[in-house]
Amino acid sequence: MASPRVVRIPRGASVPSAPPEETPPSPARPERADLRVNVGGSQRAVRLALLYLFALALVYLVFVVSARSTAGGTSPGGQEALLLFTAGAVLFGVAGAVLALHPAPRSIEASPSRFVVRGRWGGRTVWPRSSELSVRVLRRFPARGWSTVGVELVELSAPGRGPRSYLVEAGLLTGESTP
Secondary structure: OOOOOOOOOOOOOOOOOOOOOOOOOOOOOOOOOEEEEOHHHHHHHHHHHHHHHHHHHHHHHHHHHHHHHOOOOOOHHHHHHHHHHHHHHHHHHHHHHHHHHOOOOOEEEEOOOEEEEEOOOOOEEEEEOOOOOEEEEEEEEOOOOOOOOOEEEEEEEEOOEEEEEEEEEOOOOOOOOOO
């Protein structure tokens, strides 16, 4: 094997640059978006989903033990029924967890002209930030065991668009924290 050889690449002669005559006007700077992470809403949604899954697992175990202890519970027909019951429990578990987590967005990007809600599953919803945007608090949840900060269930609506409900940390849409 040959030893590595150093290859030199010649640089072009340095040409002195002419002084700039006048810098062209810079285009308008893009709006600066304030990224607000939805910690409280996410905590509440995750904890409720875990509670749901725990309760579902307990009910599942009770039914499985009950089915196995009955006469014919270990027969082939009983095994098929148990398999179908297990598939149903998994389906209910996934669907319930998705429904519990869905209303809590990951974050909100707020700029002077719009809100961009970054959803739990990666989707983005753009809302205009104007007098036409209606923000209504449907329910307030205090900071207790479900989340370390207060959480609000808010409804956003704008003309020509249907309302959407979000589970967000208190004050996340306004940038202020509420007691």
